[in-house]
Amino acid sequence: MDRAPSTARLVCPQCDLLALPASLRANEVSRCPRCGVELDRGTYASREAALAIAAAAAQLWILMNVFPLVELSLAGTQRQTTLSGAVVALATHGMPALAALVFLTAVAAPGAEIALALYALARLESVAQSGALGRMIRWFRTLRRWSMVDVFMLGSLVSIVKLAHLADLVVGPALWACAALLPVLAFLGLYVRPQKLFAGSHGA
Numbered sequence: 001m002d003r004a005p006s007t008a009r010l011v012c013p014q015c016d017l018l019a020l021p022a023s024l025r026a027n028e029v030s031r032c033p034r035c036g037v038e039l040d041r042g043t044y045a046s047r048e049a050a051l052a053i054a055a056a057a058a059q060l061w062i063l064m065n066v067f068p069l070v071e072l073s074l075a076g077t078q079r080q081t082t083l084s085g086a087v088v089a090l091a092t093h094g095m096p097a098l099a100a101l102v103f104l105t106a107v108a109a110p111g112a113e114i115a116l117a118l119y120a121l122a123r124l125e126s127v128a129q130s131g132a133l134g135r136m137i138r139w140f141r142t143l144r145r146w147s148m149v150d151v152f153m154l155g156s157l158v159s160i161v162k163l164a165h166l167a168d169l170v171v172g173p174a175l176w177a178c179a180a181l182l183p184v185l186a187f188l189g190l191y192v193r194p195q196k197l198f199a200g201s202h203g204a
């Protein structure tokens with residue numbers, strides 16, 4: 001194997017052909033020369049754009065954790081709950097494992113993912129020079145596997161539909177923030193990739 005260590009290859013997802021990655025401008029697409037499947041796509045990647053996305057994600061994450069998720073009116077009494085309130089309620093009502101899972105997948109992992117992206121993007125040069133960028137991107141990918149804001153959102157929507165005929169429900173700001181966080185986190189995952197970060201930092 002005489003593969004140059006610095007030369008990454010793209011593997012065609014359809015026919016397994018190995019191809020050298022081309023440097024793509026925004027919206028340019030590289031296709032497999034054998035079967036024509038899309039291999040890579042150029043994005044408007046820049047470190048500033050990635051930082052802005054990470055900052056927006058941080059704000060939405062804070063809103064999601066501070067404001068009420070839902071407000072429930074039943075027989076004249078009104079109750080509202082926040083995300084952390086829901087976790088505490090689960091833990092104190094005999095479901096500590098579920099409480100821990102909700103805390104890990106909807107609060108801790110997304111928060112750590114966003115904080116790590118913010119730190120790596122804000123200090124990209126020093127992080128890259130110290131050789132820690134690869135490790136940080138691996139942590140980021142691991143955290144993304146545990147970050148399940150989409151599953152939480154889906155579960156909340158199902159609960160709201162099921163409870164809607166029992167009580168009056170008002171969707172709180174936290175759930176709207178959660179909905180807005182989903183595409184922002186998807187964009188963040190798109191930008192925090194080694195080739196995109198370096199393309200952005202060299203291009204700037």
Ligand SMILES: [Zn+2]
Pocket residue numbers: 012013014015016017032033034035036037
């Ligand atoms: Zn192919």
